[in-house]
Amino acid sequence: MKTVHTWCGLLLGGLIFAVFWMGTLSVFAHESDAWMKPELRVSYVPTVVSVDAYLDEIIAEYSGIGDTLTVQYPKRRDPVLRISFSDRSKRPHLIIVNPISGERITDTDSLAGKGFFYPFHYNLHISWKGIGVWIVGFAAISFLLMILSGLMIHRKIVADFFVFRRKKSLRRSTLDLHNVTALVALPFHIAMPFTGLLIFAAIYLQSAAEVQYKGDRLAAAKEMSGLVLRPPGGTSNDSRASIDGLVEDAMSRWSLKAGRTQKVDQARVFGFNDANGVVLIRQVFPSNDVELSAFASSYDLYSGELLYDQTRGPISSSYNWLSGLHYIQFDHWVLRWLYFLAGIASCVMIASGQLSWMRARIRKGNRKEEFVRAVRALTIGCVTGIIIASGAFLVANRLLPRDAAFAGYGRSDLEVWVFFIVWIVSFCHAAVR
DSSP: OHHHHHHHHHHHHHHHHHHHHHHHHHTTHHHHHHHHOGGGOOOOOOSOOOOHHHHHHHHHHTTSOOSEEEEEOOBTTBOSEEEEEEOTTOOEEEEEEOTTTOOEEOOOSOOHIIIIIHHHHHHTTOOGGGHHHHHHHHHHHHHHHHHHHHHHHOSOHHHHTTOOOTTSOHHHHHHHHHHHHHHHTHHHHHHHHHHHHHHTHHHHTHHHHHHHTTTOHHHHHHHHHOOOOOOOOOBOOSOOOOHHHHHHHHHHHHHHHHTSOOOOOEEEEESTTBTTOEEEEEOOSOSSOSSOOOOEEEEETTTOOEEEEOOOOHHHHHHHHHHHHHHOOSSOHHHHHHHHHHHHHHHHHHHHHHHHHHHHHHHTTOTTOHHHHHHHHHHHIIIIIHHHHHHHHHHHHHHSOTTOOBTTBOHHHHHHHHHHHHHHHHHHHHHHO
């Protein structure tokens, strides 16, 4: 167990630290967006915003819309209306609207928290063939192995919870810090990697859905998300149903089921110009519950007929609760700060474990051993390097001009460049030292 604990930490500690660090920053991803994009700081409107008029304007402005369209309704932490769609040439567009004034918002060109910190947390911004998600999944399994093996090799778990000898040797105090931060947030250390793996179970265990639904992916999507997809039916000349009307219908039925008023988070249109087009109305993140919502309804885009109303089964409820535990999109500031502090504890635990191992090797006179030097350099780059790079990313957002561009790259690309250049420089500095 000690061997497993040591080698998982040495080989993957830097990667796991990066995932946890970005996950910790993602706790306040919406707030990061508001800080990095001041234009998004508008007042929250608790009523549902009408989108039909905006759709008419978009159709006229872009001479039609492509196959898909998504409407994100305002929420307390993200109070703007977002309409994303593709035009007929499949070029993506995003329109942000102030729900109070009705005016369009031109936001700062920045990926910000939701566009940079959050995706880094689960895919490292490696999108090629989805390999980033697999790397993070492997890191999550390794982290679970580290936690379980760590519990096995620490025989005085209860005593270690209360011991931190800061006046002892640096190695002893570092090891105490490693033990304390591991135990004080132990449920968090176990829950986060496990629920993260669960969220991507459909990717990691594709064969499970294939077997259960006999290869029918549409049936699987219907059960899991409430989406009913139908084969193309050709171009329709009929008038589309009112999105606002469908949203009102879904809200009234959901409120009747739940016994309290329910809100809509999202409306998605599939096959916008097709006779068999479908509108999926969803409530994804309830504001007062940990559990993800099971409210999802599919409607015919033209007739407005209800095609499917998702019902919640026991497995779905368990999955939604565990997933909601990871996403933490509920409105509870105390819990949000506890998540943030637990994430910091995870980062300290990983870094102090690496430092403790290095101090032990240095004490034994292995300071110049090539492997020890490599671990030291990598640890410095992965720990302090990514922290400094994250700070540089935020500073770049403030210093770069609004219309900044270089060699055909826009402002948001330059912010990302600053992050990775600073991170690479930190590795080079550590290697030289």
